[in-house]
Amino acid sequence: MQMSGAQMVCEAIIAEGVKTVFGYPGGAIMHVYDEIYKQDGFEHILTRHEQAAVHAADGYARATGEVGVAMVTSGPGFTNAVTGLATAYMDSIPLVVISGQVPLSLIGTDGFQEIDAVGISRPCTKHNFLVRSLEELPRILKEAFYLARSGRPGPILVDIPKDITVDIGEFNYPDSVHIPSYKPTYKGNNRQIEKAVEAIKKAKKPLLYIGGGAVLSNAYKLIRELAEKTQIPAVETLMARGVMGAKNPLLLGMLGMHGNYASNMAMSETDLIISLGARFDDRVTGKLSEFAKYADIIHVDIDPANIAKLVDVDYPIVGDVSTVLKKMLPLLDDVNTARYQAWRDILKRYDELHPQSYVDSDEVIKPQWAIERLGELVGEDAIITSDVGQHQMWAAQHYPFDRPRQWINSGGLGTMGFGLPAAIGAKRAYPEKTVINITGDGSILMNVQELITAAEYKVPVINVILNNHFLGMVRQWQTFFYEKRYSETDLSFQPNWKALAEACGGIGYDVTTKEEFDAALEDAIKQNKVCFMNVAVNRFENVLPMVPAGGALFNMMLPPKTEENGGEK
């Protein structure tokens, strides 16, 4: 069928089953927007910044497991989108981002709004394309979706010169993809799997180390089955919260820089790490030479480059976590669960010794209380997104995540401003679910313009701002490591949050007491409008436990058991 390049873009998006596209028009992408206007195969959400468009597509992808799609124009439209691409890249999120480019004849001439998009995005995309002719456009679009979702997922950029969107040609959307140089391994080597199973049976202190790959692979049922069957305790990374389910007795908690005591001690003392879709990030391992010194390592990862990148691995298994576990589980029928009883007892004692705790207050709302209260009030029904900083860590520590894809945050890149647009994307995917963005008074301002988007499209996401009038995580480091010189972290000068929300068509709540917190949340859910819950929290609360950067995982600063007298308030 004859059609323009712009139409081909729309037809491909429809053929891929995409229902929602997030984006922002501009000169070089206008022909595509003209076709968007004419079609009714998908809806387009106009964010108010290109970065937010990509984050919204990202939130949509994380919530659903499907490919998210964003569309931006050339030059500044594209450069604004780069942070979104990098965020998705670091967390292996499947996205297709389509950017306009100046016409082919102008490429390389420093034309208006020209920038080398494929050059800039090369290190922060799984792959990218500059379309050079109309003939290759259908194939490239097909490959983009395939590459985004297959193997280790990731964002793909398709940069399309404006004249190609105008040209008319034959559209045959390919049924299949043929990229001979790209063959991801899903299956996992049988011999290696058998060896790993033997190691599990011989271990005394095995530990399941679950990462974001378990979420991407939709492996949570198999992982819960593995834990149940073997009675091996488990720790989750920041990206894997919800895989085991908060109520699972075998879950020790989150490990790493802000992991709980039992999790970090388990990792330090285990004799066999069973790593499922985790990548031994520096925020997880702490000082590498002290990391899991007594452990052999089984590393299951779909990306061979992750294996033996940072730690030596004894049982490398390149494959998809789900596929590998399906092979592994039957081999563990005769596992002796009693073998690990002593180990479970030790870890239980560790958890009793230093549970994940904080000292609550009657005078001021503690941020941890706010998170736990959210968990009590909306719990497993809600989808929680977050920005980056203290609030993110408290949410990861204290929210009772019950299922994967319930917790959406920027782990690898740590992008402030991610939460609100990601929440919009998640809410668009699941309009019936309560979607809450847990954020801080620093982060929320980094994409605050998206209030307008949420109001216009009636996407009622609830933004719980844990407001400590500080750039809290940096302030915490300054307290601990910079002799309390609070360089440029005091955010005392603030907007009127309520008025700001209202100015954009939302609702604002100022919350200073626990009663107000409950009332505001109840009203926010009822009102069904985008809102700010501006929650005044204890200014100098710290995220604990904490492993100082570069320190050994077992050397944690632990939370106080009672309120410290004379502490900063």
Added chain:
Amino acid sequence: MSDTNTRRVISVIVMNESSVLARVTSMFAARGYNIESLTVAPIPNSDKSHITIETQGNARVMEQITKQLHKLIPVYKVIEHEEMVEKEMVLVKFPIAENLSDIASLASAYNGGIVNVGKEMVVAQVADEPRRVKHFIEAAERYNPCEIVRGGVVAIER
């Protein structure tokens, strides 16, 4: 795993398409790996190109280089050469006043010879193992070379 840095030659077979070389070299740059020399040319009668990279690093770095190269979508194959024939070419320009027969014998001792004689300069060419090319350049120093152009390593597994 060995921590000592060793010299390695890697062949990378890639799809012959635009920006593929940039993908390879920017991976090295972004991850802090070293490129000592690099040659690239299309493979005859195919849609592929052959990139030869001379690099160095410890065992973990070498493993990462191989894996990260594999991860690039247009990369078909990465060969970490063990048993290889490797050659490098060098062109050296000498003033014509130097002893030409000495230069010719020196070059021929390294599988080369004088390939161009001009009014004021002669050009000698040598193609040999990289180690021997280095020796040739050292030996040629005494004839006051005014320009030395090395070609980078090409290698083929035996």
